[in-house]
Amino acid sequence: MNKCIDGYYHHNSHKDKHAGTKHKTITFTWNIDENLIQELPEETLGQRVLKCRKNMKLNMKELAKLCNISPFTVKNIESGLTYPNISTVKKLSEVFDVSIKYLLQIDNWPEDTPSQIIKKFRLLKGLSQHELAKLCNLHQSTIKDYEDGRIKCCNGPTLEAVYKALDYTAK
Known part of the structure; x- marks a missing residue:
């Protein structure tokens, strides 16, 4: 054969x-029957990536090439062993023609602390910590410290600058 x-x-x-x-x-x-693809679960990022890939009739190698990542990385994302960085999520969303919001299911994320707000809105905008820091004239470690909860203040010029760069308006 x-x-x-x-x-x-x-x-x-x-x-x-x-x-x-x-x-x-x-x-x-x-x-694969189209109806079976539609029935695939979408609970995790990996499951959503798998479903989108199957909908587009791509194999792992083809998707990897389109996203400039390795087939091993695709496999690990789909199986939940690897969580991709935001640049990979952006590439996946472009290839699949879906939103970052759909892939990450960000709507369900809480907005109770500056840490949660910054991470959620940074990812919605498709920004890395470095890119957000650059927009705010801050060091990347400041954004990381906010997201990791090491900086807990809920007001001040630094936080206002970050929120402004993210187009976030406090509720």
Whole structure:
């Protein structure tokens, strides 16, 4: 079986000239019923990425190439072993033509503390801590300290500058 056609697989054998061993690559393909894809769970980021990838009929390698990440990273995101950085989330949202809000399910995140507010609205805007810090003329560690809860003040010029950069209006 040399070609991958309608659910059949193929394998290629070649000899590694340096190691003197043979390697086999086996590729499987199958068609998944569209209704089954729609029934996939969406509880985690990884499940939402998997569902979007299946909807677009992409394999892990194809998605990885489109997002400039490794197939191993795609696998780890989908299985929940890795949480992607915001630049990867942005790329995924662009490839899938969905919002960052959908992928991260940010609507459900609380806004009770400056820490929660800054992280939520930074991610909604698709900004890294570094990018937000640059917008506010702050050091990245200041944003990190706010998000990690090490800075607890609820007012002041620094927090106002961060909120302004995030277009956040206190409730």
